[in-house]
Amino acid sequence: MEDRVTPESKTPGNGRAQWRSLEELSGSSEYREHAETEFPDYFAEALDLPPVAENAALSRRSFLGVMGASLALTGLAGCQRPLAKILPYSKLPEDLLPGVPQSYATVMQFRGMGEGILVTSNEGRPTKIEGNPDHPSSLGATHSYAQASILQLYDPDRSQFPTEGNASRTWEEWNAWLTPKLTTLRADGGRGLAFLSLPTASPTLRAKRAEVMAAFPNARWVDYEPLNRDNAIEGSRLAYGRPFRQQLALDQAEVIVSLDSDFLFVEPNSVRHARDYGRRRRVASTQDSMNRLYVVETVFSITGSMADHRLRLAPTQVAEVARALAATLTGQHSMYLGGETWSAGTLSDRAQVFVATLARDLAEHRGRSVVLAGGSQPPEVHALAMALNHALGNVGPVVRYTLEPYPAQQREGIAGLAKAMDTGQVNFLVVLGGNPAYDAPADIDFTARMRKVPDVACLSFYRDETAEKANWHLPETHFLETWGDAEAWDGTRSIQQPLIAPMYQGKSELEVLSMFLGRPLDSHALLQEAYGREWGVFSGSRWDRALNDGVLPGTAYAEITATPDFSSVTAAWSRRTPPASGGIEALFRPDYSVWDGRFANNSWMQELPDPMTKIVWDNAALLSSKTAESLGVKDGDLVSVSVANRDLEIAACIVPGLADGAVVLPLGYGRKRVGRVGDGVGFNTYALRTTTGMDIAPASVKAGAGHYTLVRTQDHQAIEGRPLVREGTLEEYRKDPEFAREMNEAPPPLTLYTNKEYDFSKPPQWGMAIDLNTCIGCNACTIACQSENNIPTVGKEQVKKNREMHWIRIDRYYVGDVEEAEAVHQPIPCMHCENAPCENVCPVNATNHSADGLNQMVYNRCIGTRYCNNNCPYKVRRFNFLAWRKHEPEVIKMAMNPDVTVRMRGVMEKCTYCVQRINRKRIEAKIAQRDIQDGEIRTACQQVCPTEAIIFGDLLDSESRVAKLKAEERSYTLLEELNTQPRTFFLARLRNPNSEMEKA
């Protein structure tokens, strides 16, 4: 490496260091040890097996006896042909052809909105979820939660039958219990009856709830979700006097400002946002332009990792930036904000420069910019962001408003309900879907209040923390098991059609509510009834059309034009208490893996590394290194965080790029009653969340006693010291489009193998492009691959030993110094090298090449030497160290893709470019006597990608998208000096910094 001449500006990190972890940056001995042994603990484990009780008593003689007997038995069993049965249908279901998967459009509700999906069904068994290209909130992509929800369907720990106390019951018994109760309730209009539900995007369900409230006018209905949109809705009320919902056209924005808004992942409609954002990051030639993203945030979000300029600030300081921005724009750029004067407040020097530059950029991009406030920011920040957008002329071209269909204030709602429960005003509480005993604000102490209510019924997916304390628990259906409907973010409606009959005795909220109306019907009848009412006459053809398309056209919300009330915004700011300086602020935020805790029993999500911290199977209190230092806390130490006199012992994790004086607490862990996967994993940060500090709260952090093992994959599969992620600025790219290729001096393609074994001249020759400029690191590809390719999970202990099985991993690199680090993401699937180093070393030819350029892995030949693993420079091969599948419950088998082998212990596996999809399309094309069209074959990772960063296709077809990308100047391959000739290639990351920021 020494003789390589690389000019400073031509280094991959643009002259700065690229590193994955603080340990790597400091070059600690633990890191060296970890990086050099790819699979640590392997030998230690082999030599230091804990004594197993039965083995301890086994003498050598009896051991031989047992072995001999089992060998003989296997031998005998081998002679007998297993009797296999074929069970055809008795009558063939309509449209079903065994062996050919079907796809149905339906909709998933998440974050209070519907996301259109297409579900693949194999003989009636849903196995894979894709986005619906016709749905405005999906456009064909999904996020990781939608992908993982298929595993949720087959969760063996789902609640399966109603229970009363601890006794199992039937729905008839529930109805028998409910009916007399309803008669008494009806007599006084439902006094003492209270419903607590999740906000819903289903118009039919909303109508049904209204119907129930009409039948019980004295009852109380409260919505509560721990991660809600209270702040945004309240902000809209401040600015416009009405609850508005923002509809963004981010592809129209040149300048995007995020005030702690993780609009690429956490905020609703993120999949659509990511697509629109990605469109304006795609650069094919030096003539193309890019948008510019400014992010002000506390902790690295994936939106922050995409920022061109990022400012890290404590949570309350983010609001001060908004204020300063208003002051600068009104003061220096003659922007009209109702003629009010804004004071800039106190900001650090760096922040002042940031605001000044940003204001200038915004002023220059009136009508082509947008200011976004994050859900954790207080209402006044949302109101100000709305006012700024209006003043900048962005309302119309970039931002449009529709009415918020469900504007109930949730925090006040649950606080009010708790008070009523406390004072004995509630006799019968019906919890529909939520889990308040776990996720309600801690100061409410919902569990204690529940005890004061004589009758509590809880409809939930798991027999969870709330259900367990209720007198009656009712099992809830999965959304793939029941009929319903849901509105997209823009209001476009979709029918939710089930893919499978309820696997257990579950019922949906719609069905349960129909019981309260004394007319229990199934969800199909209820939905058709509702649409019959809406359409006047129920139209079968219209219904079928809606089911087929997955959307009902023309149902989007009407756009509203309004003028903000600037004085109300100013008044709200004058009421704002200035942030206290010096202390530590806690920021609660959803977890990238388990969200608010509802995915806690989903092993795919638990094992999915957090996009930024790379923690698996845990959450932790995130601290900056400076804060940690001042507290005397080291990474992994247990700390005691206290908020409003509540304490929590939690592991500390030091992360780069985090604001000083802040502790970030991801929610959703530390669950007690969810199932075998999620019980007791991580720390329950809800214990610190109170009604006065739902998002941001003053906190104190003390060093605790002891150390905790956090497992992070950030140093796994390390390929250090080489130009892997190449980045430059848009300006540099325009000056020297080939900058990425010049970062590495590629030697002439020399090879020891003179007689080329494979001929790659015949089309198709598959290849894959990954555009680092649009990859936001959202992890959707990893989960889509896991679902498509039957990839097992291994658990925290095994991940610690680098044994995670993901076929596509996302390497996250930090760039620059620790505090002001920038970040880049790089998805790494198999490179499918033409000169594959893994192939030469396999003693049994279990890995070799196909004529269309795929690096094949043949499980039935593999004997598990792991030589290929050792010889792969990209570290993409995964070994089945143990029989991961052996102890999985039977029902998980239903989630498997029947076109992909479920691997056993002792075999190697890796990315196949989704060869099952290639073969399916190849056979289809062959039968139709035509060529495979470009874009016809999409790998699972490509199909799910919200930003379309992954493109797969034929490299020999000059018209294919992948070939065009290959021809782009930004394209480069990893480790080309090894002459492996990878088929997977990357397009260099570009940043679009504002040159004035550096001048200042």
Added chain:
Amino acid sequence: MIFPKWTNRTPLPVAVGGGFVLILVVTAFAYYISPYSTQVGYAPTQPVPYSHKLHAGALGMDCRYCHVAVERSPVAMVPVSQTCMNCHSVIKKDSDKLAPIRQSVDTGLPVQWVRVHHAPDFVYFNHSAHVNAGVGCESCHGRIDQMEVVRQAKPLNMAWCLDCHRSPEKYVRPPEFVTAMGYVPAGNQLELGRQLVAARNIHPPTDCWGCHR
């Protein structure tokens, strides 16, 4: 002295034992590649004594009347019980032999047929690809029209598959004769086969991932 004295007596037992092991290995391998292990001739008893000889042979029914998915799906599809009843609700409608079929139609539960042709789990065989390429049913399943009880006619091992995948011209037929039994090529098979391969652009994969994944 490195070796004790008794080692002088070991060569003979070792030679005899070694020879025995060698014979064992050779026999085992011979068995492994023989039709005994490839299960040629396997003809299990089925729950309904359905006669292909009668239906496909004497009555001359086309294979695709029952195996409806064969041209469109990886599986040929064992017919659903309703297919039998298309005729047997009129013909022999009270036959005892058909009791399991009638029961299946009444209850909606499947008839438990016994699988005859069993490819290993890691083989992803696709009927539609073969049938559309002009591989006759007979080529893999033998003279079904002469079988009272269906039995496995061909070894179905990998070498046997590759024989055709490497030189399909030896076996392919014009599409109209795919389901024909006792097909005799009009002319030289190799010549005709080469024409068919060229005309229909037949390139059977010989890559591992063509069939295993």
